Amino acid sequence: MPELPECEQNRRRVEAGALNRTITAVRLGNDTKSVDLPGAEERSRFEGRQFTEARRHGKAIFAGSATGPWIAVSLGMTGSLRVWDEADGPPDYTRITFEFEGGARLGFRCPRKLGSVTVIEDPDRYIEETGLGPDALEASAETLADRLGTGKGAIKSALMSQKKIAGIGNLWSDEALFQCGIAPDAETGSLSDDQRLKLTRTAQDVMQTILDIDTDYSRIPDDWLKPHRTAGADCPRCGGTIEKMTVGGRTAHYCNRHQAAG
DNA sequence: AAGATTGTTTTCAT
DNA sequence: AATGAAAACAATCT
Numbered sequence: 477m478p479e480l481p482e483c484e485q486n487r488r489r490v491e492a493g494a495l496n497r498t499i500t501a502v503r504l505g506n507d508t509k510s511v512d513l514p515g516a517e518e519r520s521r522f523e524g525r526q527f528t529e530a531r532r533h534g535k536a537i538f539a540g541s542a543t544g545p546w547i548a549v550s551l552g553m554t555g556s557l558r559v560w561d562e563a564d565g566p567p568d569y570t571r572i573t574f575e576f577e578g579g580a581r582l583g584f585r586c587p588r589k590l591g592s593v594t595v596i597e598d599p600d601r602y603i604e605e606t607g608l609g610p611d612a613l614e615a616s617a618e619t620l621a622d623r624l625g626t627g628k629g630a631i632k633s634a635l636m637s638q639k640k641i642a643g644i645g646n647l648w649s650d651e652a653l654f655q656c657g658i659a660p661d662a663e664t665g666s667l668s669d670d671q672r673l674k675l676t677r678t679a680q681d682v683m684q685t686i687l688d689i690d691t692d693y694s695r696i697p698d699d700w701l702k703p704h705r706t707a708g709a710d711c712p713r714c715g716g717t718i719e720k721m722t723v724g725g726r727t728a729h730y731c732n733r734h735q736a737a738g
Numbered sequence: 739a740a741g742a743t744t745g746t747t748t749t750c751a752t
Numbered sequence: 753a754a755t756g757a758a759a760a761c762a763a764t765c766t
Contacts, residue, residue, distance in 0.1 A: 479744055510762070535745080553745050554763085588763045590745060629756055638746085647744045725758060727742070 478551035480612050480643030481686035483535045486557045490530040490539055493559030497576035505570040512592035513572050521545050533611050534642020538599040545595050552591030558583050612643035620676035632660035633724035646726045652679035654701035659737040660728035705729045
C-alpha cells in the first residue's frame with residue numbers, strides 16, 4: 477500500500493485509535509519468521525506506557541511519547557497499521573499487536589513480510605541516522621528540486637531515492653513524470669532547472685490530491701496515468717500508448733508519445 | 739506457469 | 753570515494 481499518502485493514512489489511523497491508552501501487553505502474531513520485529517525485552521519496555529504521538533516522515537511512521545521509546549514502522553510493499561477492538565479479533569497476517577486497556581488494539585499487518593517494526597529512542601535521530609531526505613510534502617518544491625541533483629542516473633530513480641526526497645515511490649513517481657511529459661529514464665542532469673521544479677511541484681500536487689481523496693483510487697481524475705497504468709492502454713492525454721520499461725529495478729509505466737525520450 | 743508487485747537493503751561495478 | 757545499477761528478500765496474484 478505504501479507511498480507518502482498511503483503512509484499518512486496509516487499514521488492517521490494510529491492517531492485516531494491508539495493514542496493516550498495504557499499499553500498492557502505487546503505480543504507477536506503468527507509466522508513472524510524473517511520479519512524484523514522487536515524482541516521480548518524491547519516489547520516489554522512499552523508495558524504500562526502510552527503512545528501520545530504518531531508522526532510520519534516520508535514513508536516512515538512513528539508512534540511514541542516525549543519520554544519513552546518509540547516504534548519506527550516500515551510498511552514494505554504490503555504492510556499496514558490496523559486498529560481494532562479485542563472482541564473483533566486481529567486481521568490476517570498480523571505480525572505484532574499492541575494491546576491497550578479497555579480492549580483497543582493496534583497491529584501491524586504484513587502479508588509479504590517485507591516491512592518492519594523497530595524500537596528507537598527518538599524519531600529525529602532515526603531520520604538523521606538513516607539519511608532520509610526532507611519529507612516530500614513538508615519541504616518546498618524548490619528544495620526538492622535541488623535535492624534531485626544533476627547526476628547521470630535516471631530521473632525516476634532520483635525521485636524515488638529516499639535519501640534525496642522521502643516519500644515518493646514507484647506509482648507516484650510514474651504519475652508525476654507522466655503529468656510533466658518527462659521520460660522516466662531521462663538523465664537527471666539533462667533536465668532544465670525549470671523541468672525539475674515543475675516535476676517536484678507536480679509530485680507534491682499528486683500526493684496532496686491522493687491525500688485529499690483519502691487514497692480512494694476510484695476518485696482519481698481520468699486524465700491521470702493511474703487509471704490507465706497498464707501496458708497497451710491508450711494515453712488519456714494524447715494519442716499515444718502506455719508502455720513499460722525497467723528503470724532502477726522497478727517497472728515504469730509511461731506514454732510513448734508525450735513522454736518520448738529526448 | 740512465468741512474471742510482476744505502491745519497498746528497502748546489500749552487493750557489485752564503474 | 754562516490755555514484756549508479758543489479759540482486760536479494762517474501763508471498764500472493766494475474
